[in-house]
Amino acid sequence: MLKTIFLTALTLAIALGAGAGSVWLALDGDFEFDTVEIGNWTAYPQRGTPQADPYSKARFSREADLALGHAEGLVFIATRDDAGEPLRLECDYRIEGSLPPARFWTLYARDADGQLIAPEGNRAAALHSYAMLRQTDDTVSAVVSRMPSPGNWLAVRGTGEFRLILTLYDTAVASSARVAEVELPPVRREACDG
Template identity: 55%
Template sequence: MLKNSFLIALALLIAVGGGGASVWYALKLQEGVGAVSISGWTAFPEIGTVDADPYSKARVAREGVLALGRAEGLSFIAQRDASGDVLQRNCTYTVEGVVPPARFWTLYAADETLSAIKDDRQPAAALHSYEVLRSPDNSLSISIGNRPQPGNWLAVRGSGAMFFVLTLFDTTIASSTGIADVALPLVRKADCDA
């Protein structure tokens, strides 16, 4: 009798613990269920719609964010550079290329909770479409790091992992079915501090 009770308790512990751990893992991943990955950037196009999968709805509820609807915009998150390395605050990166058509867009550096990185010495590190310098072909190059750079520069200090969040507001790609055909800027590592 005691042996059966112990086995039942063990089975329940494994089921509940394993189930909870798998859900936590699925919600923590940036490349989870319903994700679309393009050039190292990941988006969840259905996240603000009634068609959103249960994991996307749980992610929104857990993070307490207001998800953009399909007609409002789309957020892309970069966790790794073009070579596949995790983005680090002590490194300098260059974001190069063309941003898809949008009425307005923002780019900011975020911590692991996807909140903008803040420092006592500076406001949150962010840029938007109205303040960036562009090349004649409409492409852009943004330096991101702790040392000032000429041109477009996004200041990031500290150490540890970070993410880049590119949010396109009022964009046609959010409502189109060809989201996988969109070209996004590449994130390249320039150098790292020791």
Template identity: 50%
Template sequence: MLKRAMLALIALIIAIGGGAASVWYALHVQKGAGAITIGAWTAFPDIGTPAADPYTSARVSREGVLALGRAEGLAFVARHDSSGQPLLRECTYRIEGHLPIARFWTLYAANQSLDVLHTGKTRPAALQSYQVLREQDNSVRLTASARPAPGNWLLTEGKGAMYFVLTFYDTPIASSTGLSGIDLPRIVRSGCNA
């Protein structure tokens, strides 16, 4: 009798623990149900619509974010550079390439909760489309690092993992047909502090 009760208890612990672990993973992973990936960037186009899958809806509830509807815009998140290496605050990155058409866009360095990195400086860890310098071919070249860089510089400080969040507002790519054939900037690691 005690043996059966113990086996039932072990089975319940495994079932509940495994279920909780799988839900935690589904809510914290940046790829999965409803996600689209373009290079190093991942987005959930249905996040602010009634068509959002249950995991995406739960992610929005857990993070407490104000999700953009399809007509409002689309946010892309990168947690790896273009070669697949995780993004680290102590490294320097070049974000370069063309951006899709949008009325306005923002780019910021984020922590694991997707909040803007607090750098302790007066300069925020964010850039937006009206303040960046563009190349001759209308592409952008940004440097994300703890040290100042010429041109477009995004301040990042500290140690550990980080994310880049690139949000496009009032853009045709937010429609279901607009996502095909777009390119997003590459994220290239150019060095790390020892």
């Protein structure tokens, strides 16, 4: 009798532990179904929509995020540079190339915990399309660095890994089935402090 109770309790503990662990991994991971990868940028077009998979819906609810509708825009996230290395705040990066047509776009940085990296002083925490200096061929070039840089400079501070968030607002790309054909600028590492 005692052996049966022990085996039943052990089975329940394993089942509950494995079930809770798998849910935690699914909700804490960065993967989602229906992701679109363009170079080192990743987009989740279904995030926050009724068509999203159940794990994405649960993660979205837990994070209390605010998603853009298909007609409103699309968010791209970069966690690695073009060499496949994780983005680190100790390094300088250059983002250079063309962006898809959009009425407005923003580029900002978040730390590994998802918190906005606000620069010191009166520096803006994001670059946006209305204040961006453009090249003669209408491409953009911006530097992400802790040290000041001439031209378009996204100021960051701190140490450790971070992610870049590029949000395209009111763009035809968001409602198109051909999102994967969009061209986005690469994130190139230029130098590191240590």
